[in-house]
Amino acid sequence: MGSTPPVFIGAEEVEKHLHRASLLLPALEAALANFSAGAAGGVVQPVRTVLPVPRHGGPPRYLGVMPAYSAADDALTTKLVTFYEHLKDSSVPSHQATVLLFDPSNGTLKAVLDGSVITAKRTAAVSAIATKLLMPAFAEVLCILGAGVQAYSHYDIFTELFTFKEVRIWNRTKERAVKFASCVSGPVRVCSSAQEAVTGADVIVTATMATAPILSGDWVKPGAHINAVGASRPDWRELDDELMKNSVLFVDSRDAALTESGDVILSGAEIFAELGEVLKGTKPALPEKTTVFKSLGMAVEDTVAAKFVYDAWSAGN
Ligand SMILES: NC(=O)C1=CN([C@@H]2O[C@H](COP(=O)(O)OP(=O)(O)OC[C@H]3O[C@@H](n4cnc5c(N)ncnc54)[C@H](OP(=O)(O)O)[C@@H]3O)[C@@H](O)[C@H]2O)C=CC1
Ligand SMILES: O=C([O-])C1=[NH+]CCC1
Numbered sequence: 001m002g003s004t005p006p007v008f009i010g011a012e013e014v015e016k017h018l019h020r021a022s023l024l025l026p027a028l029e030a031a032l033a034n035f036s037a038g039a040a041g042g043v044v045q046p047v048r049t050v051l052p053v054p055r056h057g058g059p060p061r062y063l064g065v066m067p068a069y070s071a072a073d074d075a076l077t078t079k080l081v082t083f084y085e086h087l088k089d090s091s092v093p094s095h096q097a098t099v100l101l102f103d104p105s106n107g108t109l110k111a112v113l114d115g116s117v118i119t120a121k122r123t124a125a126v127s128a129i130a131t132k133l134l135m136p137a138f139a140e141v142l143c144i145l146g147a148g149v150q151a152y153s154h155y156d157i158f159t160e161l162f163t164f165k166e167v168r169i170w171n172r173t174k175e176r177a178v179k180f181a182s183c184v185s186g187p188v189r190v191c192s193s194a195q196e197a198v199t200g201a202d203v204i205v206t207a208t209m210a211t212a213p214i215l216s217g218d219w220v221k222p223g224a225h226i227n228a229v230g231a232s233r234p235d236w237r238e239l240d241d242e243l244m245k246n247s248v249l250f251v252d253s254r255d256a257a258l259t260e261s262g263d264v265i266l267s268g269a270e271i272f273a274e275l276g277e278v279l280k281g282t283k284p285a286l287p288e289k290t291t292v293f294k295s296l297g298m299a300v301e302d303t304v305a306a307k308f309v310y311d312a313w314s315a316g317n
Helices: 011-017 021-036 116-134 149-161 174-183 194-198 241-245 254-260 262-267 275-280 299-315
Strands: 007-009 049-052 061-070 075-084 095-102 109-114 141-145 166-170 203-206 225-228 248-251 271-274 291-294
Touching: 007 299, 011 109, 011 116, 011 299, 021 116, 021 149, 021 271, 021 275, 021 299, 061 299, 075 116, 075 299, 095 116, 095 299, 109 116, 109 299, 116 149, 116 225, 116 275, 116 291, 116 299, 141 149, 141 194, 149 166, 149 174, 149 203, 166 174, 166 194, 241 262, 248 254, 248 275, 254 262, 254 271, 271 275
Parallel strands: 007 109, 141 166, 141 203, 203 225, 225 291, 248 271, 248 291
Antiparallel strands: 049 061, 061 075, 075 095, 095 109
16 A cells, blocks of 8 residues: 655645734744743754755845754754846746645655745734834834835734834835835825834834845844844845844844845854744843844745645644
């Protein structure tokens, strides 16, 4: 008798079982804390392998390989994610991902899941966790820089969890910011410059494919919280040196930040804590200071998200 073939759970099914990113919050908080607990936390996760794809010319393109095991969840996955600068006039998304879910007891591949919805939602959920801990007490203005996939997923969970009086967006291509404002569920002010969008904002999300700073420390209100989601290569930037050096810096993974983050490596900014250390209570949050959460994305976030979707899918089949 042959073994049972893996199931395929496509984007629509993933979306159906993960209709709100906030469903992932408890699992992600636990995973971040377990990751930062070292061996005792039971998370096995190397810094991802990122393979450049030099053929085809043009801007750099990458394949990321992201394996992780979480003992607390007894879940084993690898995400494969390509990130290519958006090709002009192409309908192909810049990031495409697949998650392979294994049975940890025997190594059998159980499921192949679309990873793009998972990537969009778990990233935004982790930024929301950072924001809950690090934003100032009276946060009224949310600013999003970028109008791509991550901008939408961040908007959705931030407006679900927090009450902002105003939401602003800036995007390099203004028409996409205008489209964003017309598609989402609440009012959004479209700004003509990043400076206009950022000035006076309490919470800022940078979610672009920029390789040079788009956010300057001069513009940032003291005490604001910034979720820096893009710039995941050692020579890519979203934030300038002034902001990096004059804020308290939180990361998802120290090892990854010191390997992959141009904002961290090139500014020489000191890392204050991993988000998991704050969740565990071994480092303070300091919401009264200007704070940056430098997010690179961790494989264990995909592990717990894929398990969540697989369990929900299995319960319905
Ligand atoms: N931390 C994490 O866990 C994760 C991080 N990411 C990162 O988040 C970022 C956004 O991803 P995603 O939303 O999926 O990407 P999209 O391709 O959907 O959107 C990219 C956005 O970046 C803008 N942009 C591209 N180049 C520049 C530039 N040089 N200067 C300013 N803006 C620019 C685009 O503007 P325009 O409309 O003008 O083209 C668009 O708004 C990426 O850097 C990605 O790698 C992604 C997944 C997980
Ligand atoms: O965590 C992730 O999937 C990614 N981070 C940057 C590009 C893709």
